[in-house]
Amino acid sequence: MQNAADLVVPAIAVQPSRRHGARPSRPSHWLLIISAILLSVLFIGVPMLVIFTYAFREGIAVYFSQIAQPATLHAVWLTVLTAIVVVPINMVFGICVAWLVTRFRFPGRRLLITFVEIPFSVSPIVAGVTYLFLYGSQGLLGPLLDSYDIKIMFTVPAIILVSLFVTSPFVARELIPLMQAQGSEDEEAAITLGATGLQTFFYITLPNIRWALLYGAVLCNARVMGEFGAVSVVSGAIRGQTNTLPLQIELLFNDYNVTGAFAASSTLALIAVVTLVLKYLLERKQTS
């Protein structure tokens, strides 16, 4: 049984040889093409355009002064910090899961793959709530943490933990189909010839999966930086202390600072565009 999320963004490993479309030859073909383009422009292109238009509508100087506001800069820093911590951890987790389920057969393997994908199905708000009921003062571990005077909820560690939850399947989802397709003959040969496990991983496995690994990391990074619902529950959103960029956008918007909100948004929109460009390049690298 294949998993739900496998199909969301097709894994770059298993791309079939693309069927080549024909040149549209009749008016009805052009009608379909034009309506597809028109709808995409209306519903995807225009919202993207509005972000940059509003961000720059008072000029470049105002744009940069909005970005350079201490609260926004701090939010940028916190967002980057979260990504720096979360992405490598989930890369290691993704590699472990992929190695486990593609290199060994064991009872419960399919169930494990389904379990690993659970965070994709959970609403971000629910993700945040679950952490509140684990580490919050009302939560399961709350009294214990209180007795040691440890505070996790509404701090940076809470943001990091909930981001780990939300993005934990991203790397595994890219690696599993690829490593499945590649098989383990190369690694078995290396082990038979006397290589250690680590040597095998770094000299055989890693070069084979590097682009897919990077691709998973890029997707993971985009989601970490953009996560809103889960982070808004656990951060407490103390201005300038635990506000990540998406939360800062909401705050500026609610303060009627529209230009500021769009200036902050434009940085995240730019990251989204860069993510797509990297996706395109990495897909080509992996398949070539």
Added chain:
Amino acid sequence: MSLLSKSSTRGILPGFGLTMGVTLLYFAVIVALPLLAMLYKSVNLGWADFWTIISSERALATYRITVGAAALATVFNAVFGVLLAWVLVRYEFPGRRLLDAVIDLPFALPTAVAGLALVTVFSTNGWFGQYLEPLGIKVAYAPLGIALAMMFTSIPFVIRTVQPVLEDVATDAEEAARSLGATNWQIFARVIWPAIFPAFIAGCSLSFARSLGEFGAIVFISGNLPFETEVMSLLVFIRLDEYDYPAAAALATVMLVTAFVMLFVTNSIQAWQLRYAERS
């Protein structure tokens, strides 16, 4: 002896214990423990209290609004998705690659940014809103806005599930049908549609599931009025804000159970799709 039997079932590669340990520990700490903590909180409420919370008038209104808007968004994405998958696979035209890449933007763009952009475009003075509102179509701060936000954040699902299947539809079956005198429409209805249908349904259910849980994009555009434009995720958030933790736990549990049901449904559909693909 034990070494031998191990290698015969698991191959010669090392790292089984290590990766199993890391995977289970990480999954337990990061995913399972928080989920169980919330379920524990809900169970502790007792059935009577739990039922009172989740069947309150306000909660029922959020279910209606959320499911209604998600259904509307899914119907739109179903049509839009098939159209785009079709155009991207079947025709070669200038800008096709760009269009193919742009489709993923709603997944890459943070939901808060999407919500901000959509509310600005569709508000009374916005680029689209200024023309729509005189016609009596209110999108921002109305139920339609919720559907729009859900639609935007789940655009790629149907396209990306249907596209690879459509690429694989055998041209020989199509040509055979054509040589037997089938019209274009008959070929689509009898040959192509049955082949892509399971993938199409899988894409729709992914899109619907995602819409049920959406939060970031919706809070910007919905207006958040109880009984009118309040969705499930927002009510959970409001209960937290009011320090009404039991209510937040109960409502979040409803969302979690719904998500698991949708996951089961989607997985079943995809299992069916795979069987279907193998048979044909």
